[in-house]
Amino acid sequence: MADFPTTARVVIIGGGAVGASSLYHLAKAGWTDCVLLEKNELTAGSTWHAAGNVPTFSTSWAIMNMQRYSTELYRGLGEAVDYPMNYHVTGSIRLAHSKERMQEFERAKGMGRYQGMDIEMMSPKEAQDVYPFLELHDLQGVLFDPHDGDIDPSQLTQALAKGARDLGARIERFCPATGVSRENGEWIVHTDKGDIRCEYVVNAAGYYAQRVGEWFKPYGGRTVPMMVMSHQYMLTDEIPEIAEHTKHHDKLPLLRDVDSSYYLRQEKTGLNLGPYERNCKAHWVTPDDPMPSDFSFQLYPDDLERLEWYIEDAMARVPLLGKAGINKVINGPIPYAPDGLPLVGPMPGVPNAFEACVFTFGIAQSGGAGKVLAEWITEGQTEWDMWAVDPRRYTDHTDTDYCVAKGMETYGHEYAMHFPWHSWPAGRDRKLSPVHDRVTAQGGVMGAYNGWERANWFAQPGDDTSEATTQTWNRAGPWEPRIREECEAVRDACGVLDLPGFSRFKVQGPGADDWLRGLVTGALPKVGRVGLLYFADARGRIVTEMSVTRFAEDQFILVTAATAQWHDREWLERHMSNACAFTLEDWTDRMSTLIVTGPKSREVLGAICAADLSLPWLSFQESEIAGDWVALLRVSFAGELGWEIHALNEVMPAIYDAVLAAGARPFGMFALNSLRIEKGYRAWKGDLSTDYSMLEAGLDRFVKLDKPQDFPGKTALQAEKQHGSAKRFVTLRVDAGAADAPYMSTLWQGEQVVGETTSGAWGYRINASVALGMVRADLAEPGTRIEVEIYGERHSAVVQPDQPLWDPQNERLRG
Incomplete structure (x- = not known):
């Protein structure tokens, strides 16, 4: 076709709200040489069939940011792009049936107010x-979001598309992408109308994202971690x-x-009821139910029997609902990632490829997602x-069974509270420690960390380890005395923690020495020593923290x-040139780690190995045990x-x-x-994140602005x-x-709001509650x-x- 584009800077695959928003935000950033491909009509x-709800509520800081941005964008979008918009800012009420739900609401209210939103709490009568x-029966309170x-x-979607077109971007409808290939550092996106060469590709294919993702596997990609819910x-x-x-x-x-798990919205002069039922249904996950090649503008058959309890509960809450007949039932596919959050960011393992897909609440999040994707x-x-939506948060444990189990669990608990002591049971035991059976035999109550099972605490006979005990925000529970005992064992004797899954x-x-030195903000340790390395982005913000053990001049773990x-x-591979003479190997799955610590740890290790245990803090040696x-x-x-x-x-x-036999306690x-x-x-992605610079985070001693090498973020940190x-x-x-x-x-x-916490816990050695956080610089003086x-x-x-706060001079650490 004469008018079909053959080159572009970015090609976006998928013409829903997220794809259109991504195109719009790229164009707003000045990248107008971009093309969106849609196999059917936009929104297909x-x-x-989305309900179109636009909440701001979340207990994830990142998700709240995205959704808040969306609401701000949508309020002015119609005028900005000269397109008629039906956007009703009605406010919302969320009903709380329990004290624990009220505490969750109070937390969200605090986060929302910090982001500039006038979220408030109401009594049930005020909500009425x-x-x-x-009806007000069994309500504790209500959260109101204006x-x-x-x-x-x-x-x-059409407004975003018009805005993108007006800025010079292109949209090709009825033009399905059929595959991709890579040649001379460029992507070639194949379509029935011709090929498009481009620098970047974005998978915004919605519930087809996994199928599109398979095209990238020959270039280092993986199967997109997702499933589809009805x-x-x-x-x-x-x-x-x-x-x-x-x-x-x-x-x-x-x-x-x-708490009952549904939304109820005025739709014209009727109501729209949408439950998230526990007895939910996945689609397209078995050989006898394959995903069709094209499901554009189609729905599943009605299946209202699954919703009976929720309909009855909603009628008791708003009796008017029981007076009306059902006009229409919408039963459509919604993609789910294992945690219910979308995938927005770099496609793992694939150069110049990104994902903006698997949105459960795509309408509410599409505005913010487009902004984030364009920035990436x-x-x-x-x-x-x-990080909450970064595709790289999942690794190689997300096979089909895992995604289906977690997706159904997340859907059925869409409005669930995520308590700090609770571990969700679906999709477990994906990656096991070499000593997993020994840990569980000792009472280990397990949690999953990137799929790796680790003991969160050790129960004793008679302790209640049922899920019901974890439904609290408070520290008290059957785990509390055990955590205290474990901390005291580490303080007074010797503890051992099995720690599988360290990324290694x-x-x-x-050239490994020079390369690494030019990538980190600080210095490298000498041979035989251990150190901490920090990596910053161009703004001087914290990308990651790694410990390093230096085996030789040009050999590091x-x-x-x-x-x-x-x-x-x-991050490491991105900064390696094709000409480098050193190698990078991922040893994560080859080795495991034990932490052996406490004032008697030297005695424990001395009984089972011949190592020189007088070597100082931050030293390294090889030895034998057993x-x-x-x-x-x-x-x-x-x-x-x-x-x-x-x-x-x-x-x-x-x-x-051997460590246990020598006297260590798990x-x-x-x-x-x-x-x-x-x-x-x-801790990474709590206290250490790209929300903070190295200097803001108090990591000045790991920043060497006087070293001759340039490193990412050096100029920003100097300023x-x-x-x-x-x-x-x-x-x-x-x-x-x-x-x-x-x-x-x-x-x-x-x-006046002056900062935020980044983590907190009870300190059993100092017998006090401790929080780490970021505060306005003038208030950082001790004693302030x-x-x-x-929670309100x-x-x-x-x-x-x-x-x-504990061992302020590090005398015990260095002992």
Whole structure:
């Protein structure tokens, strides 16, 4: 075809709301040489049958940012692109049936107010004032979000498409992509109308994203972690009382009974009821139910029997619903990632390929997703830390069975509270430690970390380990005395923590030293020593943290968080040239780790190995335990005298047995979290994220601005050093109640928001609640009094000196 584009800078595959938003935001960023391909008409996938709800509510900081941005964009989009929009900002009420739900709402309210939204709590009676048809039985309270509402999904998509076209971008409808190939560093996207050469490709194919993703597997890709759910909602006939109400008032606010698991929205002069039922149904997951080649503008047959309980519950809450007949039932496909959050960001393992797909709430999130995706492509980084939706958060444990099990669990608990002590049961035992059976036999209550099973705590006979006990935000529960005992064992004697799944990379060969030195913000350790390395982006913000063991001048082992495996490997590989003489190998699956720590750890190890245990902190040596090779690193994330034992998987059982026999007591991840917070040690993607610069995070000692090598972020950090940081990292001693501060708890001074927490826990060695956080720089002085908002209640807190609360001089650590 003469007019068909043969080249572009970016090709987007998929013409739903997310694809159109991505094209629009790329064009707004000045990248107008972009093409969107849609196999049918725009909106033909999940977009056309979406309910169109636009909430801002989330307890994820990243998701709330995306959704808040969407609402701000949509309010002015029609005028900005000169396209008619049906966007109703009605507000919404979320009903709470329990104290725990009220606490969740209070947390979301605090986060929302920090982001500038006037979210507020209401009594049930106050909610009835704005929703007069509401029954108040068994309600504790209500969250009111004035920015919530609904939008016409097709109009939204067409408006974004028009805005993109007006800026010079192109949209090719009825033009299915049929595959991709790569040649001379360029992508070639194949279609029936011809090929398009481009620099970047975006998979925005909605519930077809997994099929499109398979095209990239020959170039380093993986199967997209997703499945497809059947979601039904029903529209009623006109309800006279609502018709009359609408003559004199705005539309009713959108109602969500999250404990019963449905939304109820005014639709014209009737109602729209959409449940998320526990007895849900997946589609296209078995050989006798294959995904069709084209499901454009199609629906599944009605299946209302699954919804009976939810319909009856909704009729009891809003009796008007029972007076109306059903006008229409929509039963369509919605894609689900295992955690219910979308995939937005770099496609794992594939150069210049991105994902913007698997959106469960695509209408609400499409505006923010387009912004984030455009930033990833045009700037290589995003304004907000977006790890919550980064495709690299999943690795190689997400096969079909896992995705189906987790997707159905997430759908059936769409409105569930995510309690800090609770582990979801579906999709477990994907990656097991070499000593998994030994750990569980000792009472290990397990949690999944990038698919790896680790003990969170160790139950004793008689302890209640049922899911019901974990339905609390408070620290008290059957785990609490056990965590205390585990922390005390580490404090007074010796503990051992089985820690499988550390991401582990071996870098060796000529030039490895110079390459690594030019990539990190600080210095490298000497041969035989261990150190911490920090990697920054161009803004000086924290990309990741790795420990490094230096075996030789040009031989290093880099160790990082389990969840960071694909993220950190991609960061390293991205900065390697094709001409480099050194190699990078992923050893994550070959080895495992034990943490052996506490004042008696030298005695424990001395009884089972001949290593020189007098070597100082941050030293490394090779030795043998139970006749097998081990690497002993003199470090401890618990902040006590201790070592990490690294060994091959096949020999770890004998080593673990020897450590236990020598007197070490097992401890779990919950205890480790408490121990590390007392020492002020940061955790990745909580305390350490791209929301903060190296200097803001208090990592000045790991920044060497005077070293001759340039490194990413050096210029930005030099400027920040000169002008000062807006925020500073602090440790807070908190006068907490029954709960410790969760991530992103708001910090107050008087009536002014002055910062946020990044993590918090009870410190059993100092017998106090501790929070780590970021505060306005002028308030970072020790002794400053502020308040921490924990689930709606403010608690006094004091900024601590810039040293650990436990063992401030590190005497025990170095002993």
